[in-house]
Amino acid sequence: MTEFTGRRWDIACLDALDRKRQVQVWSCPGRIVMISPPAETSTLSIAEATQLRKSLERAIEEATALLVNKVG
Numbered sequence: 001m002t003e004f005t006g007r008r009w010d011i012a013c014l015d016a017l018d019r020k021r022q023v024q025v026w027s028c029p030g031r032i033v034m035i036s037p038p039a040e041t042s043t044l045s046i047a048e049a050t051q052l053r054k055s056l057e058r059a060i061e062e063a064t065a066l067l068v069n070k071v072g
Contacts, residue, residue: 010023011023011024011025022037023037030045031043
């Protein structure tokens, strides 16, 4: 069982029904733990967490570009 010993970050989000929720992320030695609505839990290795981060960064870039194109 993973021990939650590190920092915790809460990220505001919406669930599938557009209700306000949070994604919670903990760091612990050698692992990242993420809880997302509706309390689905994932444990990631450092490499998997890095892949998630890169995917999120790419999604942010794409979403920003789409927003700029829609507004401008």
